[in-house]
Amino acid sequence: MIAVSREDNxxxxxxxxDSIVAASIPELRLKMREIVAEGVQELVIDLTxxxxxxxxxxxxxxSAFNSQRKVGGRLAVIHASGEILExxxxxxxxxxxxxxxx
Amino acid sequence: MIQSAPALxxxxxxxxxxxxxxEEFIADFRRWGQVLLDRESWFAAELLVREALANAVxxxxxxxxxxxxxxxxxLKDGRLLxxxxxxxxxxxxxxxxxxxxxxxxxxxxxxxxxxxxASRVRYNDRGNAVTIIKRFSEENHT
Numbered sequence: 001m002i003a004v005s006r007e008d009n010x011x012x013x014x015x016x017x018d019s020i021v022a023a024s025i026p027e028l029r030l031k032m033r034e035i036v037a038e039g040v041q042e043l044v045i046d047l048t049x050x051x052x053x054x055x056x057x058x059x060x061x062x063s064a065f066n067s068q069r070k071v072g073g074r075l076a077v078i079h080a081s082g083e084i085l086e087x088x089x090x091x092x093x094x095x096x097x098x099x100x101x102x
Numbered sequence: 103m104i105q106s107a108p109a110l111x112x113x114x115x116x117x118x119x120x121x122x123x124x125e126e127f128i129a130d131f132r133r134w135g136q137v138l139l140d141r142e143s144w145f146a147a148e149l150l151v152r153e154a155l156a157n158a159v160x161x162x163x164x165x166x167x168x169x170x171x172x173x174x175x176x177l178k179d180g181r182l183l184x185x186x187x188x189x190x191x192x193x194x195x196x197x198x199x200x201x202x203x204x205x206x207x208x209x210x211x212x213x214x215x216x217x218x219x220a221s222r223v224r225y226n227d228r229g230n231a232v233t234i235i236k237r238f239s240e241e242n243h244t
Contacts, residue, residue, distance in 0.1 A: 022156045023121035052145070054152045055211040063208040083145035090218050091211060 002031050009041035018049055020057030029060055036067045043068055048079040048102075058091055065096045076100075111138055111177040116170050119163030119188065123171075124155045131175060138177060143238045146219050147182050150234050151175065153212045154186040162188030162230055181221070184234040192229030 003014040013035065015028055035043060043064060047053075053061075065075040076098040080088065085101045093099055111134050117123040131151060135144045155173060163169035174185040199217075203210035216223050222235040 021121075021125075021152060022160070023125045052148060052152070054149060054156065055209075055215055056156065058211055059208040062206065066206055066208070083142060087145075087149070087215075091214065092205070095205065 002028060004031070004035070010044060011035050011038075011040045011042070012044040012046050014046040014048065015050060019052040019054075020047075020050055020060065021052060021054040022056040025056050025060050029063075032060070032064050033067075036064065036071070036073070039071055040073060042074045042076065045075070045077045046079055047077060047081070047084060050084065051081065053084055053087065058088075058093065061093070062096060074098075109176050109178045111175070113175045114173070116172045118167045119159045119165055119169040119171050120167050121156070121159060121165065124152070124159060127155065127173065128152065134177075139238065143236075147184075147236055149215060150182075150219055150236055151184055153215050154184055154232055154234060157212055157232075158186050158188040158190075158230075161193060162190035164190075180238050182236045182238070184236070185231070186234075187231035190230050192226075195225040195229045195232075 002016045005012045005014075013032065015024070017024055020028065032043070045061065045064075061075070061077065068075045074097070077088070077093075078100050080099055080101050082101060085099060088094060088099050113131060113134075115127060117127055128148060128151065131148065132144075135147055139147060151173075155171065158171040159165055163171060169189060172187045174183070176183045198213055201210060202214060216234065219236070220234045221237040224233045225231065
């Protein structure tokens with residue numbers, strides 16, 4: 001189950017399962033759209049339990065970043081594993097939003 | 103006569119073209135991959151398998167469960183071979199190979215991941231079958 005916690009104008013989303021991949025995207029996309037539509041200032045994706053992100057997962061994060069930017073909000077990714085950090089650097093994700101490791 | 107060493111690990115499967123079937127396949131692969139490879143190598147291997155299968159399911163078969171995707175994995179002598187084939191009409195991989203998604207694009211990063219993580223990638227002419235080789239250094243596998 002996707003966990004969502006709120007604090008002032010910041011929402012932290014902790015995805016369900018250990019992968020953000022093609023099969024898990026639809027549910028997470030729906031939840032993130034709901035949150036973005038609320039007009040939240042800071043959307044934080046907590047990858048504590050996530051071991052794998054594929055190109056679909058990267059696409060979802062870029063999409064959330066684009067949506068946040070349109071309404072003047074921010075996106076951040078926290079607690080990424082070393083392998084996911086390296087993937088995000090390779091794919092230039094850090095040019096879009098803040099990514100921090102465990 | 104010199105006989106080659108048996109494969110350390112091999113999986114051959116024909117699966118329906120759904121992302122759920124990909125997850126079942128990946129779960130089986132993980133049971134082996136996480137034992138035989140260190141964390142960094144397992145991550146790269148699983149990522150490559152996922153991208154190859156996702157392309158076949160999404161683009162080759164349009165996620166039609168009545169269609170099949172064939173996948174073979176073989177880990178031997180410090181290298182993983184990933185062969186994925188679908189029965190679709192293929193794609194123009196020559197045109198797509200050097201593509202780089204624009205910063206704000208939400209798709210189009212699968213081939214770039216193959217370029218960055220694979221040691222070698224080969225498509226057939228039609229573009230409906232891909233063979234990927236990932237080499238690991240000695241310390242990356244048992």
